[in-house]
Amino acid sequence: MDALARSPSPDAVPQAPTEQISAPPLEVVAPSRQTLPLVLSSPHSGSIYPADFVANSRLDAHSLRRSEDAHVHELFAGGPTLGAPLLHALFPRAYLDPNREAYELDPMMFDGPLPHHANVRSPRVVAGLGTIARMVANGADIYRGKLPVAEAEYRIATCYRPFHHALRSLIDATRDQFGFCILVDCHSMPSGISGHGVIEPPGGGADFVLGDCHGVSCAPAVIETARTVLTDRGFRVARNAPYAGGYTTRHYGRPAERVHALQIEINRRLYMDEATFAHLPAFAKIADTMTQVVAALGALTQADFGDF
Numbered sequence: 001m002d003a004l005a006r007s008p009s010p011d012a013v014p015q016a017p018t019e020q021i022s023a024p025p026l027e028v029v030a031p032s033r034q035t036l037p038l039v040l041s042s043p044h045s046g047s048i049y050p051a052d053f054v055a056n057s058r059l060d061a062h063s064l065r066r067s068e069d070a071h072v073h074e075l076f077a078g079g080p081t082l083g084a085p086l087l088h089a090l091f092p093r094a095y096l097d098p099n100r101e102a103y104e105l106d107p108m109m110f111d112g113p114l115p116h117h118a119n120v121r122s123p124r125v126v127a128g129l130g131t132i133a134r135m136v137a138n139g140a141d142i143y144r145g146k147l148p149v150a151e152a153e154y155r156i157a158t159c160y161r162p163f164h165h166a167l168r169s170l171i172d173a174t175r176d177q178f179g180f181c182i183l184v185d186c187h188s189m190p191s192g193i194s195g196h197g198v199i200e201p202p203g204g205g206a207d208f209v210l211g212d213c214h215g216v217s218c219a220p221a222v223i224e225t226a227r228t229v230l231t232d233r234g235f236r237v238a239r240n241a242p243y244a245g246g247y248t249t250r251h252y253g254r255p256a257e258r259v260h261a262l263q264i265e266i267n268r269r270l271y272m273d274e275a276t277f278a279h280l281p282a283f284a285k286i287a288d289t290m291t292q293v294v295a296a297l298g299a300l301t302q303a304d305f306g307d308f
Contacts, residue, residue: 217253
């Protein structure tokens with residue numbers, strides 16, 4: 001059975017949580033009036049770590065942050081000023097990853113049987129990076145022991161489902177208003193490691209990786225427009241390697257339904273100190289570049305997509 005068909009819809013009604021989460025799960029930075037047919041999503045830049053999660057982890061708070069796409073929502077903060085809403089997950093990726101199916105779960109992590117619809121054999125689960133990850137980005141295990149299955153249900157109910165409900169609502173409203181929607185899924189990537197865990201030579205690697213699921217999730221004009229803005233500014237741009245697009249890009253990118261999804265990965269060495277997570281002096285330049293990308297994508301019309 002296809003994995004997407006097996007997994008429940010992210011818009012399904014969640015089970016009632018058994019406790020209150022310690023922080024709101026997301027933030028929508030909305031323009032005063034939406035004037036662009038774009039939705040911006042930053043699923044991995046959340047940095048509010050529930051105290052009980054940190055207490056039950058083998059890692060300290062700083063080590064847990066290695067999975068963050070730190071500051072990415074700040075880099076795209078120009079989007080709302082131009083007229084495009086920005087959805088930002090406040091919970092961290094190490095706690096729950098919304099760029100997965102709802103139930104990509106490793107049965108070895110839990111102390112009881114998972115629901116029958118759980119996808120326990122996806123490549124992300126095998127790599128330790130499912131909806132609830134077993135490890136952080138550098139390969140260090142997160143947990144001291146097994147988790148209750150109820151904990152997985154709680155995180156999915158309080159974080160995953162609200163995030164995807166908000167994202168679906170923004171996409172639908174944008175398509176209703178403009179006749180189509182361009183979803184930009186905003187991410188960052190470590191400077192020294194490729195998507196396959198291969199250490200790159202000094203100076204190697206792209207500045208940006210644009211992903212359209214190998215030509216499936218958006219019309220060519222979308223990825224080409226972003227590429228042109230970036231290369232005109234002197235950046236090195238790769239397409240679909242090593243990042244072609246995750247669950248969000250695949251699931252929502254349906255050009256036949258007038259939703260085009262593009263994933264953007266930004267090399268962290270361009271804007272932050274990867275050891276301390278501090279902004280670099282070039283942060284403002286990268287943020288301005290992202291604003292220019294948003295403006296260029298926002299200028300596209302349905303006619304630019306041709307028959308795609």
